[in-house]
Amino acid sequence: MTDILHDGFHACRKARTCDQCLRLIQIGQRYRKQVYVDGGLQTYRAHEDCDEAVARYIALAQIDLHWDDPPVLHSDLCSEDYGWLLNEFPAVAYRFGIQGPVRP
Numbered sequence: 001m002t003d004i005l006h007d008g009f010h011a012c013r014k015a016r017t018c019d020q021c022l023r024l025i026q027i028g029q030r031y032r033k034q035v036y037v038d039g040g041l042q043t044y045r046a047h048e049d050c051d052e053a054v055a056r057y058i059a060l061a062q063i064d065l066h067w068d069d070p071p072v073l074h075s076d077l078c079s080e081d082y083g084w085l086l087n088e089f090p091a092v093a094y095r096f097g098i099q100g101p102v103r104p
Contacts, residue, residue: 057077
């Protein structure tokens, strides 16, 4: 069982790596920070829009978080997902190097 100790959005004071896209969260950028205990003290950090994108991905894929590990964009995103990512989260798509025409 995972115990969440802290969950909130902050302005970054020190450059950190986003757990979703593996790119830097720049100083001053808003990001989600979650501190939890799961076999040890853990910290999740993600750009605000990367965190929103993974929440949308969970909803679209209808992932049951009680049975699966939560998805991580840098390892679970595939080319079939590029269209919605370009349309709904263009900054996140840019971080992944996804370019091209926006599909309907």
